Amino acid sequence: xxxxxxxxxxxxxxxxxxxxxxxxxxxxxxxxxxxxxxxxxxxxxxxxxxxxxxxxxxxxxxxxxxxxxxxxxxxxxxxxxxxxxxxxxxxxxxxxxxxxxxxxxxx
Amino acid sequence: xxxxxxxxxxxxxxxxxxxxxxxxxxxxxxxxxxxxxxxxxxxxxxxxxxxxxxxxxxxxxxxxxxxxxxxxxxxxxxxxxxxxxxxxxxxxxxxxxxxxxxxxxxxxxxxxxxxxxxxxxx
Numbered sequence: 001x002x003x004x005x006x007x008x009x010x011x012x013x014x015x016x017x018x019x020x021x022x023x024x025x026x027x028x029x030x031x032x033x034x035x036x037x038x039x040x041x042x043x044x045x046x047x048x049x050x051x052x053x054x055x056x057x058x059x060x061x062x063x064x065x066x067x068x069x070x071x072x073x074x075x076x077x078x079x080x081x082x083x084x085x086x087x088x089x090x091x092x093x094x095x096x097x098x099x100x101x102x103x104x105x106x107x
Numbered sequence: 108x109x110x111x112x113x114x115x116x117x118x119x120x121x122x123x124x125x126x127x128x129x130x131x132x133x134x135x136x137x138x139x140x141x142x143x144x145x146x147x148x149x150x151x152x153x154x155x156x157x158x159x160x161x162x163x164x165x166x167x168x169x170x171x172x173x174x175x176x177x178x179x180x181x182x183x184x185x186x187x188x189x190x191x192x193x194x195x196x197x198x199x200x201x202x203x204x205x206x207x208x209x210x211x212x213x214x215x216x217x218x219x220x221x222x223x224x225x226x227x228x229x
Contacts, residue, residue, distance in 0.1 A: 001169060034215030036152075043202055043222055044144075044152060049214030087152050092212050094157065095168035096142070101151040 002027045004088055006099035012107040017078045021102045023071045023088035032092035035064055035073045038101075039084045047086075048073065080106075109133040111141075111203050111220035118226045119193050126189035127223045129203030136184035137161040139205050142216060143177060143188050147199040155201075157211065158186060166211070193227045200224050 003026040013019050023033065031051045036044040046055045048064040051071060061076040075082055083106050088099040114128045129141065142157040156167040160179040167177070179186045186203055201223045204216035 032212055036215070038152070043204075043219035044216070045219075046207070046215050046217045049207055049217075053214065055217060085151075089152075089154070089215055091206070091215055094166040094211065095170075096154045096157070097168075098144075098152040098154055 001095065002029065002090060002093075002097060004090055004097050004099040006086075006088055006102050008102060009100065010103040010105065012105045013078055014107045015078050015080055019075045019078055019104065021073045021086055021088075021104075023066075023073070023099050025069045025071075025090055028068045029090045029092045031067060032090055033064070033066065033071045034089045034091055035062075036087045036089065036098075037082075037084045038087065044087065049091075078104075109205065109218045111205060111218055113201075113203060113220040113223045116224040116226070118228065120229055121192075121194055121227055123193050123227075124189070124191050125193055125225065126187050127201060127225070129186040129188075129220050131184045131186070131205070134205075136179075137181050138209055140211055140213070141179065141186040142204050142206070143175075143186075144202045144204060144216075145171075145199045146202070146222075155188070157206075159211070160184075160186065193225075195227050195229075197225060198227045 005024045035048040038044040052064045086102045143155040145153040155171045158165045160181045203220040205218040206213035207217045
């Protein structure tokens with residue numbers, strides 16, 4: 001299986017901070033990399049697909065980059081509603097594995 | 108408007124069988140894959156498998172192959188996830204979700220059901 005490893009597992013930050021979460025694949029997944037946000041008790045929400053394409057309605061402070069095996073999600077200026085758990089996911093060949101998640105907490 | 112509406116929460120005993128559903132509306136059900144995702148209490152997301160209702164082509168994660176069955180009834184635009192013998196470790200929230208595009212190698216899941224909480228306890 002292709003493994004997806006996120007880092008860090010958790011992160012404390014303040015409103016207005018710039019935050020970066022990384023996701024590493026054990027194999028080359030070209031650009032089939034997606035990012036989700038999940039808040040407690042809610043279904044995940046797709047933020048970014050195909051590495052860097054912003055899903056409709058997602059604020060432009062979210063951005064993604066990378067290729068091959070190393071990817072990043074950046075939030076340029078944290079807002080109170082951004083404190084949540086973030087997951088990467090590969091969607092190349094099945095299984096479309098998720099990373100283990102990064103919990104973003106308020107400092 | 109695309110909607111995925113899942114069946115309600117359920118409490119079962121170990122060894123019992125169960126089939127949960129995901130009814131789709133607002134798009135051509137037979138044209139998009141539908142996937143299932145597990146989230147155990149306090150844990151992360153796990154991709155279980157995916158089905159193409161148009162021809163019932165189904166792919167499973169190796170972690171779930173043989174443990175669950177994914178199916179779909181295109182006459183009623185509904186996907187299913189079923190177990191023949193539940194274990195306590197199957198206690199989790201289960202989500203159905205639809206990918207962004209027609210192809211299996213898509214841009215992720217952009218539509219999600221509300222989740223079905225399954226509790227397995229003696």
